[in-house]
Amino acid sequence: MDGQARTGGADTACDVGTGAGAAVTVLFCNGQLADAGALSxxxxNYGHFTSLQVRAGAVQGWALHLQRxxxxxRELFDVELDGTQLVAWLRQAxxxxxxxxxSVRITVFSRQFDFRQPxxxxxxxxxIAVAAPASIPVLARSVLPLPYQRELAHIKHVGTFPLFxxxxxxxxxxxxxALFVDAQGRISEGTTWNLAFWDGAQVCWPQASALRGCTERLLMEGLTQLxxxxxxxxxxxxxxSRFSGAAAFNASGIWPLAAIGEQHLEQSDVLLAHLQAALAQAPWLAL
Structure with a gap:
């Protein structure tokens, strides 16, 4: 497929969302507008984050984001994150x-962290970064399998250079x-998204070391309810070839995969419908 036109058009990397003013982002650090000191x-580049969508002051799966x-x-800094204070700062922003x-991204770091004394x-x-709401167009995409394993895959850390x-x-x-394949040849995850497969009867979750997303958890719970x-x-x-469909997803939406490498997937829209119904089971809860 090398050299063929991309499925979604010229600027369709799989987490490009839509929304007026999406390029405008306002940053708050500990409840205050971020200054140069906080940003420097x-x-x-030592920290972690979560990304989420807010609609009418509510979030799907907030408990999962907070838990993450x-x-x-605890793992990166050996301290506790005050969840009550975090919610207050988010509401305030x-x-x-x-x-x-x-669209919200919440990053946890430390202005006092010294890499010489970690x-x-x-x-x-x-x-807390706040931007216009975003949603990923439901367009079928084609992804290229590439060998890669994220370091500390279970943490949504700020080391994103290899992904991009x-x-x-x-x-x-x-x-x-790009779609990542580990050293054992197992499909794990995409650059900024998880995925699921469809075998004609059931939803199949690929098992390998990967960042397990909040949206993935919500989809699993929704499918169980259904x-x-x-x-x-x-x-x-x-x-x-045993799968007839696949779909990708993150906090900004769900979209079908038309092909993985040379393998075309003809029933991805069937899987998409199942996943959309599953996500609809997750309530939007006020912050």
Whole structure:
């Protein structure tokens, strides 16, 4: 497929969302508009984050996002993240911008972290980025399998350079994005998204070391509520022909995959419908 036109058009990397003013982002650090000092500290590139969508002041799966942030804070900094304070800062940021609908990224880092003394206990800081609400167009995309395993895959850390470099490689070869394959040949995840497969009867979740997304958890719970069969399997590239469909997803939406490499997937829209119904089971809860 190298050299063919990308499925979604010229600028369709799989997490490009839509929304007026999406390029305008306002940053808050610990409840205050971020200044140069806070931003320069973030350049140390040691921290973690979560991304989410807010609609009418509500979020799907907020408990999962908070759990992710608190668990990763313990692992990276050996301190506790105050969930009550975090929610207060998030509400304050949205209210200050009069933003009932928004795209939000919450990053936990420390202005006092010193890479020369990484074991020193330091307080953490919270950087909240608020932008216009975004949603990914439901367009079928084609992705290129590439060998890669994220470091500390279970943490949504700020070390994103390899993800975007591999995305560039996929785009240069005529695909919409990159799909990661580990050293054992197992499909794990995409650059900024998880995925599921469809075998004609059940939803199949690929098993390999990967960042397990909040949206993935919500989809699994929703499918269970709907009584839809699902299973966890190792998916190797040579076995892709057993699947008739695949779909990708993150906090900004769900979209079908038209092809993985040379393997075309004719029933991805069937899987898409199942996943959309599953996500609809997750309530939007006020912050």
């Amino acid at each position: 500290a973030a350049l140390v 942030l608190q668990v990763s804070t 949205l209210q200050q911008l009069d933003a009932a609908d928004a 074991l020193r206990t330091v307080p953490v800081d919270v950087l 470099h591999l995305r560039r490689q996929a785009l240069q070869r005529g695909f919409d994005d 009584g839809q069969a699902q299973t966890h399997v190792e998916v190797h590239l040579p076995s892709l």
